[in-house]
Amino acid sequence: MMAETENDNGKRVDEPTGTDFVGHEWDGIEELDTPLPRWWLIIFYATVIWGLGYTVFYPAWPLINSATQGVLGYSSRGALAEEMAAVEAQRAPLREAIANIAIEDLPTDQQLMQTAIQGGRSAFVVHCVQCHGSGAAGSEGYPNLNDDDWLWDGDMEAIEYTLIHGIRNPDHIETRISQMPAFGADGIFDDGQISDVVSYVRTLSGAEDESAASARGAELYTANCAICHGENGQGDRTQGAPNLRDSIWLYGADRASITDTVANSRYGVMPRWGHRLDPVTIRMLTAYVWSLGGGEAAPAAAETEEVAEVETDEPG
Amino acid sequence: MNLVDSIAPEGPPKPELYEKRKGVYPKAVDGNFRRLKWAIMVVTLGIYYITPWIRWDRGPYAPDQAVLVDLAGRRFYMFGIEIWPHEFYYVAGLLIMAGIGLFLVTSSFGRAWCGYACPQTVWTDLFQHVERWVDGDRNAQIRLEKEPWTAKKMAKRGTKWTIWLLIAMATGGAWIFYFADAPTLFGQLFAGEAPFVAYATIGVLTFTTFTLGGFMREQVCIYMCPWPRIQTAMMDEKSLTVTYKDWRGEPRSHGIKRAEENPGVFGDCIDCNQCVAVCPTGIDIREGPQIGCITCALCIDACDKVMDQVGRPRGLIDYATLEGAEIEQAGGTPPTLKRTVFRPRALLYFALWAGIGMAMLFAVGTRDRLTINAIQERNPTFVQLSDGDVRNSFDIKIRNMENRPRTMTLTLQGLPGGVMWAGSGSRDQALRAFDITVPADQLLSTRVFVAAPREGDPREDFGFSVTAPGGEEDETALEPARFTRPGAE
Ligand code: SF4
Ligand code: SF4
Numbered sequence: 001m002m003a004e005t006e007n008d009n010g011k012r013v014d015e016p017t018g019t020d021f022v023g024h025e026w027d028g029i030e031e032l033d034t035p036l037p038r039w040w041l042i043i044f045y046a047t048v049i050w051g052l053g054y055t056v057f058y059p060a061w062p063l064i065n066s067a068t069q070g071v072l073g074y075s076s077r078g079a080l081a082e083e084m085a086a087v088e089a090q091r092a093p094l095r096e097a098i099a100n101i102a103i104e105d106l107p108t109d110q111q112l113m114q115t116a117i118q119g120g121r122s123a124f125v126v127h128c129v130q131c132h133g134s135g136a137a138g139s140e141g142y143p144n145l146n147d148d149d150w151l152w153d154g155d156m157e158a159i160e161y162t163l164i165h166g167i168r169n170p171d172h173i174e175t176r177i178s179q180m181p182a183f184g185a186d187g188i189f190d191d192g193q194i195s196d197v198v199s200y201v202r203t204l205s206g207a208e209d210e211s212a213a214s215a216r217g218a219e220l221y222t223a224n225c226a227i228c229h230g231e232n233g234q235g236d237r238t239q240g241a242p243n244l245r246d247s248i249w250l251y252g253a254d255r256a257s258i259t260d261t262v263a264n265s266r267y268g269v270m271p272r273w274g275h276r277l278d279p280v281t282i283r284m285l286t287a288y289v290w291s292l293g294g295g296e297a298a299p300a301a302a303e304t305e306e307v308a309e310v311e312t313d314e315p316g
Numbered sequence: 317m318n319l320v321d322s323i324a325p326e327g328p329p330k331p332e333l334y335e336k337r338k339g340v341y342p343k344a345v346d347g348n349f350r351r352l353k354w355a356i357m358v359v360t361l362g363i364y365y366i367t368p369w370i371r372w373d374r375g376p377y378a379p380d381q382a383v384l385v386d387l388a389g390r391r392f393y394m395f396g397i398e399i400w401p402h403e404f405y406y407v408a409g410l411l412i413m414a415g416i417g418l419f420l421v422t423s424s425f426g427r428a429w430c431g432y433a434c435p436q437t438v439w440t441d442l443f444q445h446v447e448r449w450v451d452g453d454r455n456a457q458i459r460l461e462k463e464p465w466t467a468k469k470m471a472k473r474g475t476k477w478t479i480w481l482l483i484a485m486a487t488g489g490a491w492i493f494y495f496a497d498a499p500t501l502f503g504q505l506f507a508g509e510a511p512f513v514a515y516a517t518i519g520v521l522t523f524t525t526f527t528l529g530g531f532m533r534e535q536v537c538i539y540m541c542p543w544p545r546i547q548t549a550m551m552d553e554k555s556l557t558v559t560y561k562d563w564r565g566e567p568r569s570h571g572i573k574r575a576e577e578n579p580g581v582f583g584d585c586i587d588c589n590q591c592v593a594v595c596p597t598g599i600d601i602r603e604g605p606q607i608g609c610i611t612c613a614l615c616i617d618a619c620d621k622v623m624d625q626v627g628r629p630r631g632l633i634d635y636a637t638l639e640g641a642e643i644e645q646a647g648g649t650p651p652t653l654k655r656t657v658f659r660p661r662a663l664l665y666f667a668l669w670a671g672i673g674m675a676m677l678f679a680v681g682t683r684d685r686l687t688i689n690a691i692q693e694r695n696p697t698f699v700q701l702s703d704g705d706v707r708n709s710f711d712i713k714i715r716n717m718e719n720r721p722r723t724m725t726l727t728l729q730g731l732p733g734g735v736m737w738a739g740s741g742s743r744d745q746a747l748r749a750f751d752i753t754v755p756a757d758q759l760l761s762t763r764v765f766v767a768a769p770r771e772g773d774p775r776e777d778f779g780f781s782v783t784a785p786g787g788e789e790d791e792t793a794l795e796p797a798r799f800t801r802p803g804a805e
Contacts, residue, residue: 247701
């Protein structure tokens with residue numbers, strides 16, 4: 001139990017410390033009316049002054065439509081703009097180098113290439129994912145950019161050209177253009193002929209065995225399709241005609257899909273980015289798409305260790 | 317002679333909201349505990365100031381400072397041990413050891429940390445020595461404090477504060493050497509070329525050392541520090557603490573003469589107030605255990621001397637446990653120091669503490685210096701290739717934690733018919749294994765494409781291995797991975 005006495009004012013006093021009791025008790029422990037140290041008060045005032053000073057120097061007090069500006073003229077928006085300008089300035093030499101290098105040489109400069117790929121990745125997320133998907137895997141009718149199949153060539157130069165001019169872009173003269181006839185809708189083939197051609201085309205990629213129908217289709221193919229898709233169905237990249245012998249089908253490999261394509265003709269349109277994006281961004285996009293795994297005409301393979309991006313700085 | 321009057325409140329206390337700090341002018345004292353305190357001060361300050369200057373040869377690819385926190389390179393070097401960020405659990409382990417160590421010490425020796433090893437105590441003690449050297453001992457200090465601001469006082473204050481400031485600056489100055497190569501930084505510091513953060517750190521630590529060690533002193537222990545409040549929960553009736561044996565000392569005789577004239581009436585305490593005069597936190601231990609007591613035992617040294625002079629046995633103020641005190645008060649013999657310290661609770665704490673330490677040492681000794689991680693690209697998980705094969709891609713990270721560059725071989729394990737090539741290469745360079753050079757002490761991150769025939773399980777387990785030529789034996793790290801084919805949903 002606590003030793004206590006009473007003082008002159010009739011208050012209960014804790015004997016060892018000589019301090020008044022406040023009167024609050026909890027679980028046998030009583031609160032003493034111990035004065036706060038004076039430095040505590042001084043620090044309290046100092047923080048109040050600091051706080052007031054802060055509102056003078058920095059934007060703080062809300063007004064009806066704005067807030068006080070603070071005598072230092074600081075704003076977080078301004079700070080951000082400054083930071084962005086600094087980053088821009090820092091990047092400027094790299095961007096310039098990317099603009100000036102011959103596009104096919106870009107992969108040989110590891111630092112530039114990594115920068116371009118990273119910049120391309122962010123530009124891709126903004127402009128390209130709507131059609132090609134966030135991982136560039138495409139979907140039916142929208143090419144998968146990760147694979148090794150290209151309708152219009154897969155080297156850096158070709159990819160850049162596609163990006164700048166688009167594909168079948170209606171308002172642009174230099175756009176990549178080609179069109180497959182709608183063999184059914186335009187009455188070139190009847191339904192039986194279409195079926196025969198489909199059978200033949202499917203034998204090319206090994207999806208179907210040869211048959212009487214495919215033999216009939218082969219003749220029709222040679223007469224009508226080989227001019228674009230090639231004698232053996234190997235396609236023609238100069239006019240974006242798909243390779244029919246490989247395992248990749250933009251609109252599906254089953255009979256129904258191919259029948260639909262032959263009867264009605266299908267082709268995609270890609271916007272041209274040349275008038276929307278600056279040349280460096282387009283080059284960065286090129287580098288990113290090229291790096292996804294299908295990039296062609298790569299210069300002699302760089303050493304593996306140069307490829308890798310070292311994430312840590314040299315210690316010390 | 318009642319020196320306490322100058323600091324003790326007079327008359328009934330009138331409640332005040334705020335209270336000015338009462339000056340504490342601890343008197344110089346000599347004795348066993350004082351000498352222990354000296355020794356600990358020399359050792360702790362020595363460790364603090366000297367450690368960053370110890371060199372440790374780690375070869376050309378790593379810093380040669382024995383203890384270094386390399387924030388930019390994200391490494392922590394401690395003699396032969398190098399900690400990477402992902403190994404930070406070793407530091408967590410050290411913190412746990414420190415926690416259990418605190419339980420161990422506190423449950424046995426009470427607030428020994430506070431009295432001897434706490435930086436606040438050590439620097440305050442150092443500052444008090446400076447104060448004594450400049451102003452003189454307790455009486456001279458009190459006299460000087462009351463004097464008006466004469467030239468002499470100003471000169472003394474100026475000298476004292478200058479020395480304090482120099483010590484404070486050296487304190488902050490030593491701290492930054494743990495974060496950069498000490499000799500280099502030392503040169504930069506005086507040439508004005510050190511990074512801003514170095515000067516800022518010195519500035520902040522100088523300010524805090526100067527104010528906390530010079531002026532706040534016991535206020536830090538009593539009002540700011542959380543330990544005293546936590547430590548009470550770690551102590552029990554078998555923990556040592558500084559105790560005034562009131563059953564032996566009371567009633568006080570107010571002077572040896574009175575005691576001699578009235579044999580058998582008074583206790584051993586002659587009320588000389590030496591114990592109060594030497595106390596660095598300015599408390600009277602005779603009032604019982606209190607939060608202000610940091611158990612530095614200087615009052616024991618002071619009282620023992622008085623007991624020697626008046627021909628009484630030492631230990632009127634002594635280290636005692638609550639239990640021991642009760643036994644002694646009842647006329648028995650308290651347990652020996654050995655029995656007190658080596659009790660089951662303490663031994664259990666020690667076993668735990670040592671166990672964690674041994675486990676960590678073992679883990680450090682056997683840990684890998686080469687690791688590999690492979691993360692599969694999941695957007696898309698697989699890609700159909702023109703020739704019918706399927707391709708997956710993986711982001712591979714290889715950590716070479718040795719202080720030399722190593723050319724390693726990355727190999728595909730399992731996955732029949734599978735080949736791989738680096739992200740910048742092309743499929744015509746595809747192989748089952750290829751070499752890769754990882755710079756000394758670095759993490760290398762690279763993309764690897766893996767292609768395999770279309771036929772096979774929708775999900776097929778395989779692995780990557782990386783083998784680095786080592787000293788006695790090649791070091792190999794394995795990473796399991798999974799190959800995904802169309803049809804795996
Ligand atoms: S130093 Fe010892 S004898 Fe003197 S007042 Fe303190 S307890 Fe009593
Ligand atoms: S009472 Fe004694 S042990 Fe406690 S702080 Fe003061 S001198 Fe140190």
